[in-house]
Amino acid sequence: MAENTQKSDNSVTWGGVVAGAAVAAGAVLVFPSVVPSLAGGLESIGEAIVSTVTGIAGEAAVPTISAETARTIAGATLLGGGLAYLGMGGSSKKSADDLFDEAVTTQDQAGFAAREDMKRMQALMMARMQVANPQHMAELAAAQPQR
């Protein structure tokens, strides 16, 4: 990727290597990915990657909610509004509120599950990094300021 596609905020550089990064101490497999169908007339996953990270690099570095969370929130709103319109279960206002509360609870549970998945994944990531190069990880730990 050309260097002009890179964009970095204070912490990450999309589409390129952060300046100053040198020899790799270790590498762990995240997961193997197969992309059978590629949109936009792209011929290969390589081109798809370049196109996508270029797009990400070109956007302002602002945090966004995930697409899944956005859909859950939208779904909760539509669910409450839709079933109330159909007149299901008691007064339409109470039914919509109850349904919305249930949908929000479901969203909270999904959010909790997602956070737990993330914690487990990060623990596994550290464990794999430790196995790949224990000396490097020990040096990093030793370099941490003592509390």
Added chain:
Amino acid sequence: MTTPTIAPDEANRLARMVMLVYGKMDDGGPYWSYVAVKPSEYDRFTAQWRKGGLNMQHFEKAGFGEVVVSGRGVIPPSHVTKQVAELFGGRIRDLFGDVDPKSLISQTIAKLKNNAVQS
């Protein structure tokens, strides 16, 4: 189950091994980098970092694949990992699993081709 043989060009066109590379910056601080390694280059990539000869500044020129994102720190921020997972169609719970990537990619491509023939 025997692993089907997939032509290297086809595997490189359709698949990548998403890897987390890490090491030290020139100034001694840690860095991390998510990269997409071509299946045909996986063995060469693995051999090179194991013998200490993988300089990330030359990753793409060496033909290993693409650098997706990188940054300072011991591990990537969680929002970056999530974005990379979404980029490659993976789920958080599937990341860093103990799998044979080359076999899995070959089997997945063979299955896709079989499904395409039958449809």
